[in-house]
Amino acid sequence: xxMSTSRICNKLRTKRMFVSPAGEALDxxxxxxxxxxxxxxxxxxxxxxxxxxxxxxxxxxxxxxxxEE
Numbered sequence: 375x376x377m378s379t380s381r382i383c384n385k386l387r388t389k390r391m392f393v394s395p396a397g398e399a400l401d402x403x404x405x406x407x408x409x410x411x412x413x414x415x416x417x418x419x420x421x422x423x424x425x426x427x428x429x430x431x432x433x434x435x436x437x438x439x440x441x442e443e
Contacts (some may be wrong), residue, residue, distance in 0.1 A: 383421075384418045384432035386443045415440075 389412060415423045416441065419433050423429050424440040435441060 381435055382431060383438070383440070383441075385440070386413055386429060386431065387416045387435045388413045 414421055415429045415434075417424050421429055423434065423438065425438055427438070428434070436443070
């Protein structure tokens with residue numbers, strides 16, 4: 375499955391967005407962030423979105439009512 379980095383919910387978070395390896399700049403791209411295994415919703419601060427469904431790069435897309443571009 376090919377993932378499009380332009381259609382990922384802005385509420386989706388991953389540790390990779392905040393902690394960079396080897397002291398690199400913190401402005402990681404969404405594609406680099408996708409390599410992380412743990413995600414959470416910035417709205418609920420849990421692994422479940424506001425619609426009570428699990429979050430992740432594959433599932434947080436425009437088909438969900440809580441999606442924010």
